[in-house]
Amino acid sequence: SAVISQKPSRDICQRGTSLTIQCQVDSQVTMMFWYRQQPGQSLTLIATANQGSEATYESGFVIDKFPISRPNLTFSTLTVSNMSPEDSSIYLCSVELGGLAGSRSYNEQFFGPGTRLTVL
Amino acid sequence: AQTVTQSQPEMSVQEAETVTLSCTYDTSESDYYLFWYKQPPSRQMILVIRQEAYKQQNATENRFSVNFQKAAKSFSLKISDSQLGDAAMYFCASSGTYKYIFGTGTRLKVLA
DSSP states (O other): OOOEEEEOSEEEEOTTOOEEEEEEESSOOSEEEEEEEOTTOOEEEEEEEETTSOOEEOTTOOTTTSOEEEEETTEEEEEEOSOOGGGOEEEEEEEEEEEEETTEEEEEEEEOOOEEEEEO | OOEEEOOOSEEEEETTSOEEEOOEEEOSOSSOEEEEEEEOTTOOOEEEEEEETTOOSOOEETTEEEEEETTTTEEEEEEOSOOGGGOEEEEEEEESSSOEEEOOOEEEEEEO
């Protein structure tokens, strides 16, 4: 398993400002993921961040709005830029770890506690 | 494309009783995994149970078990002897190459 921490746990921000969310993992991982969970909704993948390469963004999400850094194998940041009230959401980071079930390998995602963002 | 559908927005169960949460999925991948995640009010997502698609045997973890019907693309979660701590949002998810697709969730209420 993996222990994942996020900072800040919550924040209230003004429209037009930016917030950087940090994600720290207690082990080295190749792939880290950033999700958005809007109130009462499911998780939507924003982007996948691999160390040493540019993040891969999902449809509807762009780097200018959600720049991501991945400086090493245990850390990543997601910035929510030029915020509007529609960006109010919970932002979750997750990591994927592999394991073995018999002779078969599998991958499993572990999630951080999330950052609750409110934009006024 | 992958899709995951949870048709029950909310379910209730009496403490110590059994409840089943439904999930259907669609995928074009031949090798995939299915998951149930629990998200309590504290919002930390916790893996409840995992099922490998190539396995016919249903996964079991203590009071949690799944009914995996591959042909019907159905993956339901059964919680036996429900406890107050089981109250949470439950998300069904599928994963193929690397991307996880989540359902819309089922809120489970446990009545004392």
